[in-house]
Each structure stands twice: as structure tokens, then as C-alpha cells.
């Protein structure tokens with residue numbers, strides 16, 4: 001079991017250089033390894049640590065099967081839908097030697113957990129939104145074992161998952177590259193870090209994408225010989241692909257899809273989790289420093305420093321901007337996926353008394369019908385420092401009540417603002433009292 005981990009360990013520097021991520025240097029000195037985050041030293045408490053406890057106690061077993069190893073049972077145990085499957089064929093990640101356009105890597109995800117699988121892979125790769133530690137990483141050895149064991153990983157993953165791609169916190173990576181026939185990204189041609197604000201025509205390079213998007217263009221489903229420019233002949237072979245059977249052996253995966261809507265959601269969500277982690281780390285560090293300063297300078301506990309206020313304020317603003325989909329792309333024509341992902345996602349709710357949910361899709365002109373992220377329902381959001389959450393709701397109130405009518409929120413119509421306010425008031429504890437429906441008595 002250890003050999004594969006050691007094997008993985010030695011190859012990282014090479015990996016990083018060849019896939020064009022700026023290696024994250026010197027984590028040990030990094031902010032998130034100091035108090036109050038103490039990233040590597042703190043024992044995580046999350047769905048994976050709880051799963052490991054159940055495995056250790058014999059309350060749960062994970063079945064192993066040839067090919068997929070523990071994958072299928074792990075998805076079931078963690079409530080991660082198979083319909084979330086995405087296939088990425090660029091050699092941009094950990095087990096790059098297993099990945100090429102014929103044998104893409106598969107990624108599965110739910111609101112908090114992301115799982116990476118490679119055919120013949122040594123390990124399953126897991127990243128999870130941990131309420132205290134931001135993103136936490138694990139590997140699970142894919143060799144059949146009497147007692148499967150998740151190994152927490154830090155530097156081995158942070159080398160790509162803890163740098164400029166992830167707001168310099170332990171986070172999730174989604175990229176778009178120009179891959180050649182072997183899946184190797186043509187780095188001289190450039191690459192994009194993608195989230196909900198990335199224009200569609202820069203997205204999905206190195207990914208398979210099954211779905212319809214009419215005449216809107218993107219970089220997915222294709223290999224490149226160089227960066228296409230205006231003089232390159234138009235290659236539309238990657239557009240509106242609904243079946244991957246010509247490109248890969250779909251039976252080698254749990255699903256035949258790499259769903260377009262799932263990919264849009266992944267991009268929104270990964271960026272949202274990184275914003276949550278950045279805001280949480282900055283605010284907790286500022287509050288911690290303030291506490292120390294007050295003790296040293298014999299100020300009363302709770303004495304407020306201007307610098308703390310500034311950080312709490314900018315952290316809240318970062319979250320409000322992201323959660324209210326500022327700068328998120330709009331579609332010029334409708335889009336759709338091919339798997340049951342959208343239906344599975346929407347079914348989870350919660351819904352208000354009018355039947356509305358922040359998970360409802362639009363897919364005509366934008367991703368979500370009601371432009372506020374469902375990430376407000378996550379444990380990571382609830383674990384934000386109380387003062388940060390309070391500021392977040394104040395700012396949300398300013399925008400949703402129409403007091404903040406600045407141009408950066410002009411994408412929100414009056415009806416959008418009202419709908420989001422009403423849905424949140426009914427489905428999310430802690431929202432401003434003034435949002436509660438007036439009693440009819």
C-alpha cells in the first residue's frame with residue numbers, strides 16, 4: 001500500500017513542471033500552516049474521517065471489484081451520484097501516466113466531496129470541503145485490502161492544489177488546456193483556470209463534454225496541434241457531442257457521460273469552495289491576530305482593530321460577489337446535458353412554500369434560475385466565523401433589498417432579488433429578520 005504512495009511522492013515535482021502549474025513552494029512556512037488554521041497539524045473531522053471510523057469499527061465495508069476497485073461502493077457510501085461523472089483527458093493531474101484521450105480520468109462530486117478515478121490507477125483521489133480546514137485531500141489505495149484506509153495527503157496534493165490556481169489556499173482546481181494527441185497540454189498555447197465567470201469559448205479544453213449548446217463554442221472534446229487562431233480551419237468536431245463511444249470505451253466507466261450541466265456546476269462549485277476557504281482563513285487569521293494583539297497591548301478582549309474590520313469586510317464582499325454570481329457568464333442559446341445529473345441535483349432541494357429552490361436550473365440564458373449559490377446550505381458556510389456570516393447577510397440584504405444598486409449587481413433584476421430573498425428567508429436559518437414574510441394577522 002505504501003509503495004504506491006511513495007511512488008506518487010517522488011513524481012510530483014516532475015508532474016507539476018510538465019503540466020504547467022506553478023509549483024507551490026514552501027508550504028511549511030505558509031500562512032495556513034500557522035495558527036489558527038494549522039492545516040497539516042490539525043486532525044480533520046469530515047465525511048471521510050467519519051467513513052474511516054465506520055470502516056474501522058466494522059459498521060461498514062467497502063466492496064472491491066475488478067476494474068473500478070472501491071469506486072462504486074465509495075460513491076454509494078458518500079452519497080455521490082454516478083450521474084455527476086466528468087471525464088478529463090488532459091495529463092494535468094496526479095496520475096497523469098494513466099490518462100490520455102482513450103483513457104480519461106473520471107471525476108465524481110456532490111456538494112462537498114470530489115473523487116478522482118483513473119483506469120488502472122494506483123489510488124482513488126479524494127478532495128473534500130472540510131468545514132475547518134478548507135480543502136482536505138486523501139488517497140485510497142486501489143489494491144484490494146482487508147481494511148481499506150484513507151490516507152490524508154498534504155504537500156503531495158498542495159503542490160498543485162494550494163497555489164495561484166486556488167486563491168493560495170488548499171483548494172480545488174479546474175483548468176482548460178489545449179491537449180495534444182497524448183493528452184499532454186500544449187503549454188505554449190496557454191491555459192485557463194475556470195470558474196463560472198470563464199467565457200464558454202475558453203472552457204473545457206482537455207475535457208469530454210456531452211450535451212447540446214447550439215452554436216456556442218468551447219474547447220472540449222478535441223485534441224490540438226497548436227493554439228487555433230482565426231486562420232485555422234474551423235473544427236467543429238467537438239461541438240454538441242452526445243455520445244462518446246467513438247472516442248473512448250465507455251464500458252470502462254460507471255457511466256457513459258461527461259455531462260455538460262455537471263461540468264458547469266463543478267466549475268461554479270469549485271470556485272465557490274475556494275472563495276469560502278479564502279474568506280474563512282483570512283477572517284479567522286485576522287480575529288486570531290486581533291486577540292493576540294489585545295492580550296499583548298492589554299486592551300480589553302474584543303477590542304476592535306480597523307485592520308480586522310477591513311478583512312472581515314473584504315471577505316464578506318468576496319463571498320457575496322461569488323454567491324450572487326457576479327460576472328457569471330450568460331448563454332446566448334440554451335444548453336443541456338445528457339445524464340440524469342440535472343434531475344438528481346435539483347431533487348435535493350430545499351424548496352420554499354412556492355416550490356422554488358436555489359438548485360433550480362435555468363439553462364436558457366444562465367446556469368441557475370435564482371442567482372444565489374446553493375453553497376449557503378453547506379457545512380463550510382455554517383462554519384464561517386459568526387462575524388463574517390453576519391456581515392455576509394448584511395451585504396446580501398443591501399443588494400437583495402435594492403439599497404445596493406451598484407452596477408456590479410446589475411445582472412440581478414428586481415424579481416431575481418425578491419425571489420432569492422424569499423427563498424432564503426424560508427430555507428436558510430440566520431437570514432435577516434426583515435426578510436421573513438409579514439404575518440397576515
Ligand code: HEC
Nearest residue numbers: 015092093094114116125126127137153156157160172173
Ligand atoms: C500535477 C498537479 C496535481 C497534483 C499533484 C494533484 N492534482 Fe488533483 N487536480 C489537478 C488538476 C489540474 C485538476 C483538475 C482536473 C484535471 O485537469 O484533471 C485536479 C482535480 C482534482 C480533483 C477534482 C476536484 C478538485 O478538487 O479539483 C480531485 C478529487 C483531486 N484533484 C485530488 C487530488 C489529490 C487527492 C491529490 C494528492 C494526492 C492531487 N489531486 C494531486 C492537478 C493535480
